[in-house]
Amino acid sequence: MLKLNLKQHSSDRANLRELHETVIERAQEGDELAYKELYRRYCRVVYTLAYQMLGNHSDTDEVVQETFIRVFKNLHRLRNTKAFTSWLYQIAMNLSIDHRKTRTRRRMLPIDERPEYVSNYELATTKHVRNPGQVLENKELLGQINNAIDGLPEQQRAVIIMHEVEGMSK
Amino acid sequence: MDCQEIGKYLLDYLDNETSNSISQAVEEHLNLCNHCRSEWEAYKKTNMLIQLRNVPQPEDTYWNKAYAAIAEKLAARIVAMPIEHDAGIVDDFLHGHGQSTNWHKRISYLISVAATIIFIIAGYWMSNKIAEKPDEEYNTVIVVEPEWRGMPASQNLHTNFQPDADFSKFSGAAIGIISPVSQGLRVEAVLK
Incomplete structure (x- = not known):
């Protein structure tokens, strides 16, 4: 019985993999429904990856959009459909790293010229908290975490995030 | 390990x-x-x-809005892109594939066309030069001064010019054909 269930389970996984490859192949032919399906499956993972690299919604949103535009535009060049997820994450990671460099240059501007960074940051900290004291405390803690993450070597952060994201999609 | x-x-x-x-x-x-x-x-x-660092998930409406923005930008970029063909280097040159490879192909195509044109012009010019140039090893240039012929300088040599007779007399060896190169008071000819 257990053997049968395991067999059934592995057969389901194989079917899912096959279905997934069919979606990619259809997207390679320019099928818009297949594009939407790929976006639906991967948008949250790509968002998490970019957010972990960038730390705010506005920059993450730009990277998510650009990632899918590049993926859809270049999908016909992907020879091995099994490598789709690694390819997708690598594009998202490269764009996030580039975006961070651009942002570092932009940060040279006065703080009031980049309000979206502050507002999204505050949105993240106040979402589930009503007590103003706790909001302040959380904000300080989050600020410290973000600063610590920003201070980490880029390569190290990229390796850990890629590992985490690949674990999410297993 | x-x-x-x-x-x-x-x-x-x-x-x-x-x-x-x-x-x-x-x-x-x-x-x-x-x-x-x-x-x-x-x-x-x-x-x-x-x-x-907890990743705050955006509101549910965000995903559809983001997808609409992606589709719009993608359509705009595809319209702006040239039509693609897979019919070889000429179509690649005319219509383009990837941005960087397209430029490489265009430049190498232009260089090969320019090199061919230069090669043809140079070949044509060289062949003309070789044809015009007298063969110095085997040809003898004979210069006939008017006084050698015992004619006054004022006499019109051009009208009395008789290549075979005059040049055989002064060269001492009339071998082959004499082709006048210039005519006038100071006559030049090539003895082949």
């Missing part, structure tokens, strides 16, 4: 996804190797900070 092999297992070890024997080997190596231990500490710290 050496440092390279341990490096392959560090991230799985971080997630407690290694077997008991591998975990034990990693722990033993980390106790002995300072380099791997510092790498491991760095991964642990990075992982902890990333886990601490």
Whole structure:
């Protein structure tokens, strides 16, 4: 019985993999429904990856959009459909790293010229908290975490995030 | 296990996804190797900070709006892109494939066309030059001064010019054909 269930389970996984490859192949032919399906499956993972690299919604949103535009535009060049997820994450990671460099240059501007960074940051900290004291405390803690993450070597952060994201999609 | 092999297992070890024997080997190596231990500490710290930073999920409406923006931008870029063909280098040159490869192809195409044109012009010019130039080794240039012929300088040599007779007299060896190159008071001809 257990053997049968395991067999059934592995057969389901194989079917899912096959279905997934069919979606990619259809997207390679320019099928818009297949594009939407790929976006639906991967948008949250790509968002998490970019957010972990960038730390705010506005920059993450730009990277998510650009990632899918590049993926859809270049999908016909992907020879091995099994490598789709690694390819997708690598594009998202490269764009996030580039975006961070651009942002570092932009940060040279006065703080009031980049309000979206502050507002999204505050949105993240106040979402589930009503007590103003706790909001302040959380904000300080989050600020410290973000600063610590920003201070980490880029390569190290990229390796850990890629590992985490690949674990999410297993 | 050496440092390279341990490096392959560090991230799985971080997630407690290694077997008991591998975990034990990693722990033993980390106790002995300072380099791997510092790498491991760095991964642990990075992982902890990333886990601490909660990724706030955007509102449900965000995903559809983002997809609409992607579709719109994609359509705009596809319209702006030239039509693609797979019919070889000429179509690639005319219509373009990838941005960078397209420019490489165009430049190499233009260089090969220019090189062909230069080669044809140079070949044509050289062949004309060779045809015009007298063969110095076998031809003799004979210069006939008017006084040699005993004619006054004012006499019109041009009208009395008789190549065969005059040149055989002054050259001393009338071999072959004499072709006048210039005519006038100072006559030049080539004795072939």
